[in-house]
Amino acid sequence: xxxxxxxxxxxxxxxxxxxxxxxxxxxxxxxxxxxxxxxxxxxxxxxxxxxxxxxxxxxxxxxxxxxxxxxxxxxxxxxxxxxxxxxxxxxxxxxxxxxxxxxxxxxxxxxxxxxxxxxxxxxxxxxxxxxxxxxxxxxxxxxxxxxxxxxxxxxxxxxxxxx
Amino acid sequence: xxxxxxxxxxxxxxxxxxxxxxxxxxxxxxxxxxxxxxxxxxxxxxxxxxxxxxxxxxxxxxxxxxxxxxxxxxxxxxxxxxxxxxxxxxxxxxxxxxxxxxxxxxxxxxxxxxxxxxxxxxxxxxxxxxxxxxxxxxxxxxxxxxxxxxxxxxxxxxxxxxxxxxxxxxxxxxxxxxxxxxxxxxxxxxxxxxxxxxxxxxxxxxxxxxxxxxxxxxxxxxxxxxxxxxxxxxxxxxxxxxxxxxxxxxxxxxxxxxxxxxxxxxxxxxxxxxxxxxxxxxxxxxxxxxxxxxxxxxxxxxxxxxxxxxxxxxxxxxxxxxxxxxxxxxxxxxxxxxxxxxxxxxxxxxxxxxxxxxxxxxxxxxxxxxxxxxxxxxxxxxxxxxxxxxxxxxxxxxxxxxxxxxxxxxxxxxxxxxxxxxxxxxxxxxxxxxxxxx
Ligand code: SF4
Numbered sequence: 001x002x003x004x005x006x007x008x009x010x011x012x013x014x015x016x017x018x019x020x021x022x023x024x025x026x027x028x029x030x031x032x033x034x035x036x037x038x039x040x041x042x043x044x045x046x047x048x049x050x051x052x053x054x055x056x057x058x059x060x061x062x063x064x065x066x067x068x069x070x071x072x073x074x075x076x077x078x079x080x081x082x083x084x085x086x087x088x089x090x091x092x093x094x095x096x097x098x099x100x101x102x103x104x105x106x107x108x109x110x111x112x113x114x115x116x117x118x119x120x121x122x123x124x125x126x127x128x129x130x131x132x133x134x135x136x137x138x139x140x141x142x143x144x145x146x147x148x149x150x151x152x153x154x155x156x157x158x159x160x161x162x163x
Numbered sequence: 164x165x166x167x168x169x170x171x172x173x174x175x176x177x178x179x180x181x182x183x184x185x186x187x188x189x190x191x192x193x194x195x196x197x198x199x200x201x202x203x204x205x206x207x208x209x210x211x212x213x214x215x216x217x218x219x220x221x222x223x224x225x226x227x228x229x230x231x232x233x234x235x236x237x238x239x240x241x242x243x244x245x246x247x248x249x250x251x252x253x254x255x256x257x258x259x260x261x262x263x264x265x266x267x268x269x270x271x272x273x274x275x276x277x278x279x280x281x282x283x284x285x286x287x288x289x290x291x292x293x294x295x296x297x298x299x300x301x302x303x304x305x306x307x308x309x310x311x312x313x314x315x316x317x318x319x320x321x322x323x324x325x326x327x328x329x330x331x332x333x334x335x336x337x338x339x340x341x342x343x344x345x346x347x348x349x350x351x352x353x354x355x356x357x358x359x360x361x362x363x364x365x366x367x368x369x370x371x372x373x374x375x376x377x378x379x380x381x382x383x384x385x386x387x388x389x390x391x392x393x394x395x396x397x398x399x400x401x402x403x404x405x406x407x408x409x410x411x412x413x414x415x416x417x418x419x420x421x422x423x424x425x426x427x428x429x430x431x432x433x434x435x436x437x438x439x440x441x442x443x444x445x446x447x448x449x450x451x452x453x454x455x456x457x458x459x460x461x462x463x464x465x466x467x468x469x470x471x472x473x474x475x476x477x478x479x480x481x482x483x484x485x486x487x488x489x490x491x492x493x494x495x496x497x498x499x500x501x502x503x504x505x506x507x508x509x510x511x512x513x514x515x516x517x518x519x520x521x522x523x524x525x526x527x528x529x530x531x532x533x534x535x536x537x538x539x540x541x542x543x544x545x546x547x548x549x550x551x552x553x554x555x556x557x558x559x560x561x562x563x564x565x566x567x568x569x570x571x572x573x574x575x576x577x578x579x580x581x582x583x584x585x586x587x588x589x590x591x592x593x594x595x596x597x598x599x600x601x
Contacts, residue, residue: 063297086350086381087297093311094300138185140311150303154210159187159307 002049002077004112005042011054012061013088017070025066027073034070048075051114053105055081059088068092078116080105080123080134093141096149102134118142166317166413167384168352171273171292174408182316182416187309191274196223196260197235198522199279199298200242206302214249215308221253221269222246223260225517231525258490258516261285261373261458266492268400272387273408277301277310281376282458282540288365288372289395290387290408295376315381316416317352318343320371322359324424328582329575331468332367333460333538333558335359335421336374337429341439342419349379351416359423360385365394366464373459374540377436386410428561428573433534433553434544442561445571451533452483453566454520454547455559460538461489463496465559470502472563472577473509479569484511485527487519511566523548536565 021033035042052071058081059067068091071079078098082105092099100116102123108114112125121136137145140162147153165173165181172180175188195203200222207214214220222242230236246254255263261282264270272290276283279301286293296310304310320339326332343353355371368385375383385391386409395401428442455461455469466488478484486506488494494516497503506513520527521539529535529552537547542554555571564574 065297065299086379089313090300091297094303135183140187141185144311150300151206151209154212154303154306159309159311163187 002047002051002113004051004053004108004110004114005039005046006053006110007055007058009055010057010060013059013064013067014061016059016067017064022064022066025069027069029073030066030070031073034074043074046074046076050074050076051116052076052079053081053108054079055106056083058084059092060085063087063091065091065095068095068097072097080108080114080116082106093144094150096145096147096152098145100134100137102132104132108132164411166319166352166415167290167354167386167408167410168292168315168317168382169413170408170411171275171290172314174273174406175275180314182314184314185311186314187311188275189309190219190277190304192219192221192264192269192276193278193301193304194221194223194260194264194269194276194283195279195298195301196226197228197239197242198226199301201238202298203279203302203305204241204245206299207305210303210306212306214251214305217250218252219308220251220305221264222251222255223263224254224256225259225263226522227524228256228517258488258493259458259461259518262461262489262493265289265399265401266490268402270399271395271401271405272391273406277304282373284376284380284383285369285373285458287375287382287384288369289391290385290406292382292384294382315350315352317354317413318348319354319356319413319415319418321357321418321420322355322423323357323420324359324422326423327426329560329578330423330426330428331558331560332363332370334426334429335423336370337431337436337439337556338426339371339419339421340374340377340431340437342421343378343437345377345435345437346379348375350381353378353380353383354410354415355383355385361388363390364464365390365398366462369462370459374436377540428558428575430561430571431542431556433542433555436541436556442557442571442573445555446573448571449534450482450536450555450565450570452485452520452527452529452535453478453562454485454487454527454535454537454539455562456485456487456489456519457521457537457539458489459540460559461487461493463493465538466493466497466502469559469563470505471581472560472574473511473566474505476509476567478510478566480510482566482569483527484509484566485520486511486513487526488513488516491516520547522546536562536571538562
């Protein structure tokens with residue numbers, strides 16, 4: 001059973017992964033320190049398939065790629081937020097972290113069990129059947145995320161395949 | 164149908180696009196410099212595929228060139244070795260990347276240009292989409308020749324009125340920064356237009372696109388017109404015919420109006436570009452170093468303006484005055500037209516071209532406790548050296564007046580005296596007439 005983790009507005013990359021842990025880019029290692037200062041129980045309790053709920057401007061602050069890599073390392077299914085900081089958004093796609101922009105993220109209940117349809121842009125609470133609209137992710141973004149990031153994607157494919 | 168950035172991308176992908184859409188686009192040129200190229204090479208090598216269009220890859224040596232230390236030298240060697248091995252022929256060490264990009268003809272209306280430098284936005288002054296990317300993304304794009312992007316929403320900055328005497332485009336841009344705030348346009352495009360921009364010569368227009376970065380913008384854009392085309396033909400290697408793209412029934416996220424008619428000289432105070440005050444409020448504040456240069460205000464016209472104020476006078480002996488031309492072409496013209504002599508005679512140092520003191524690594528590093536008055540675009544803590552130094556930003560005219568006084572000084576009385584003398588003589592050389600360069 002997956003759970004949700006709720007965060008507020010303007011979550012910055014220092015909260016996601018404090019600078020002193022940025023000596024590695026190993027996702028599993030970084031994941032052990034994700035949110036360790038602002039939410040100490042997070043690294044222990046987060047489980048694959050969980051969903052992060054954020055407010056506005058998720059991922060603001062420094063442009064470090066370590067932040068989305070750390071979240072990817074936790075195995076979460078997706079970060080759902082009202083909006084993302086520009087560079088975090090780019091970095092997330094490029095490192096293969098699934099994200100969704102959902103203006104109604106605040107109204108998703110804490111105990112929801114969420115399933116996510118990236119193509120249609122729909123987030124669904126499986127307990128109640130309530131659906132929340134998000135921005136659909138175009139095929140190329142889904143393909144990059146599925147390949148675990150742009151570098152592994154380009155190793156095997158060509159961006160032209162997605163045009 | 165759309166804003167200028169939507170029009171450019173519509174043309175690029177061959178179907179109408181609107182803000183919010185995500186696209187994969189073909190990239191005309193991918194620019195990086197001695198600071199950012201090594202990281203791009205790292206990402207490129209992790210993919211292990213060839214460069215798709217080596218002729219679209221452009222390397223500059225400008226941030227610390229010639230290399231001031233062993234580490235910089237090793238990085239630059241790495242870049243040259245890589246370029247040689249990959250058949251990259253576009254290597255430039257003749258000025259600030261953003262200046263050389265348009266001088267060498269890489270910039271033209273409608274193009275899409277990526278740069279591993281935050282002020283890549285500069286080329287938007289020529290009606291193209293140019294944006295800064297992370298270094299590793301650039302290396303990724305060498306492989307694909309493309310990039311993905313989200314079509315940004317647009318803020319329109321509508322500028323009207325005529326500048327009062329002694330007030331310049333830089334003062335206007337600082338006022339725009341104060342109005343929108345640092346980060347006031349994060350992720351968005353900022354489109355500058357209106358009668359003021361229409362009447363503005365190209366070198367001054369560049370300031371607006373350049374400093375859109377300070378607002379957090381993905382790109383800054385000005386529609387190309389006859390002024391743009393004439394400049395491209397006369398001062399760059401770009402060849403026409405040029406695309407004429409303009410906003411068509413645009414839907415802006417926000418429109419900001421600013422009438423410049425009553426503006427006075429501005430200063431952005433340490434350490435935020437949006438903490439802008441009238442220069443007169445800071446008059447008398449002692450300054451240790453004046454720096455005239457950078458991709459914002461290091462062009463020939465800026466040099467003419469500064470030289471017109473310094474001509475025949477002496478800079479304050481306790482203030483270092485450093486002049487760094489934006490490119491070798493600017494430097495050459497300064498020599499030809501006698502400006503280097505004017506600066507030297509006034510007691511200023513004219514350095515070789517490049518970023519120079521702007522990045523605080525060579526060519527004018529600040530000591531703790533010092534204050535600098537510069538024509539740069541940003542004044543972050545530690546930008547020019549010591550984190551305990553302060554940086555103030557203003558126009559080239561204000562910088563020159565400050566150099567003479569040794570403290571922040573209003574350029575207008577000096578300019579008025581020059582104008583009066585010129586009128587009396589009625590024979591002042593046109594190139595040193597401050598009115599002509601305004
Ligand atoms: S002059 Fe300064 S702002 Fe411009 S590219 Fe060089 S370091 Fe960057």
